[in-house]
Amino acid sequence: MTILLPGGDGTLRTYEPRAERTSTAYCAGGAPLASRTVFSAAHVVAEPYAFTSPEGPAAVDWDATLAFRRHLWAHGLGVAEAMDTAQRGMGLDWAGAAELIRRSAAEAKAVGGRIACGAGTDQLTGARADLEAVRAAYEEQLALVEESGAQAILMASRALAVAARTPEDYLTVYGHLLRQASEPVILHWLGPMFDPALDGYWGSADLDKATETFLQVIAEHPDKVDGVKISLLDAQREVDLRRRLPDGVRCYTGDDFHYPELIAGDDQGFSHALLGIFDPLGPVAAEAVRVLDTGDAKGFRELLDPTVELSRHLFEAPTRFYKTGVVLLAWLAGHQSHFTMVGGLQSARSLPHLARAYELADGLGLFPDPALAEARMRSLLTVYGVAR
Template identity: 80%
Template sequence: MSSRTVFAAAHVVADPFADSTPDGPAALDWDATLAFRRHLWAQGLGVAEAMDTAQRGMGLDWNGAAELIRRSAAEAKAVGGLLACGAGTDDLTGAEHPLTAVRAAYERQLQTVEESGAQAILMASRALAAAARGPEDYEEVYGHLLRQAARPVILHWLGPMFDPALEGYWGSADLDAATETFLRVIAAHPGKVDGVKVSLLDAGREVALRRRLPEGVRCYTGDDFHYPELIEGDEEGFSHALLGVFDPLAPLAADAVRRLDTEDRTAFRAALDPTVPLARHLFRAPTRYYKTGVVLLAWLAGHQDHFTMVGGLQSARSLPHLARAYELADAVGLFPDPGLAASRMRSLLALQGVPQ
């Protein structure tokens, strides 16, 4: 793809035979997890690794994330795949930490990502949100990290609909004020920010921010509700993409974005617009549980052999929600083998006592 840089934030595949508990370390099926990344790269997409789609902070701790980053980086080198990985502060435990500890945690994780050879995504931090007393604390911490980053990073602004602990990020619950702080951080460190990932589910706000970014700084949409219009763009620009919904939509999304390489905007929208009802269903409130639908669709599509998730998160969505996800995915032709998908969905329904 030449017209847009597109990352799919990838899920992880749990080991269903591990004797684990919801509050214990994640046990992953590494073969299946890495095979799914090869699937994404084969579509021409980049992989955004160890992000919230991988249940970061919802079952996958930093030790598991670090191993995931190292293994995915090795796979990316082997196949020539584009890879960016999340660096945060989730190795901190306990309720609150001073800013010095938050900064040190970021530094440790940034080092892990950079030593793997991947590009870093500076993730929004629950610990920083708890410790910061105002915008100046965000500017100090991010400024310190950007000055020492070995290569340009992606800044991630994740809204509270994805993680309630991030309410008031960038020092204010007023999004206009938060935006000004965000832009000051970027402007103060030219050449150190490759782009920004915006996950606020507000298309108008993203467009307004996109138009104010310094030249050369990309906007990667993280809006799983409005992605077709934001990626298509307008006369003043467009968004690249870093999306959790492109995990299940990978083949359809990749084909659609290739239409933009030939400037066929009509074909792009015709290919991608029909997927929006599915995306909106997967990401409906409480939005943070969208991962359950993503893993369901991976199982139905044949990318893994079971519907088991780290931390038992397969139980986070209702049976009617999952059934509707199947219907919407089938309607857009998402499943390589519709018969397999139907058979697996019937088995899930039967397990829950639904008459066949």
């Protein structure tokens, strides 16, 4: 049986869906991941029956949201919670993120899952904040994450990008936070392709100069930095930076374009992972790392390299809307009952984009139940007026 998919040029093309899954990566369990630390930045599931508006607070389906995290933990992955994948600043406000952190951290403790949570400054809305207000906002969120029992990820701050005048302002704010952190944190450098409001972060739009400031923050507090997450979609820049990190400070790749080669590494080192694409690819990623744990880098690449085309499609410009494709795939895979997002973000990508995401994921054998995925894709196409 075939399905008609829009090609983006005003025409429909015929696609023959996979009849049955072929991947063996869907069995939960297995040995703990050993050679790499791998976090999946997880999405939130909206409550579809809530009376909401794009400007109002998010309505979250907590049962489905936590069930998805249990799915990731069952495969051996860590969960990076309340990050940009969870629509921080794009539908999920600080009040919603705080509740998400509390609930997910409690669930992680109950099932023995690893969790790290984003601490930022997104409670600062409206008028421009000064550096003292930015620091206080970070402190509030850092305290909540630590009180929950989770590891903290210091997220890049839109408010700090506005308030900071010089690189020294970044050194001052981050230095204060790192000195008071009770445990080593992960520093997150999110590039402007993910959030245009972060252009010029670390005090310069020149990435070479920004890198020097970033490395100075780490060099001054190496005992308080577990690792750094680099989300610049520039593989060589990440490699160059990780080679300059102090001993004991990890590099977590956030590069959704080049993750197989960065995780596999070279004779001078490798990257761990904290990736949004490992939301839909979680089971495959876990199996690939277990293969890598045996020393089989070739087998690792054979599993992950074919997924890059899908990832590059989901994260194509404007990259910040990648969450729409991630949630689409979660719905098609049966992890949630609907394709609704907080803030109405399900409308952020075109139908041809969504159709291509379905086709690529189906071709990879990512759907546990291909017939369910096909039926749901047909229902979405019908809403857009595509005849069966």
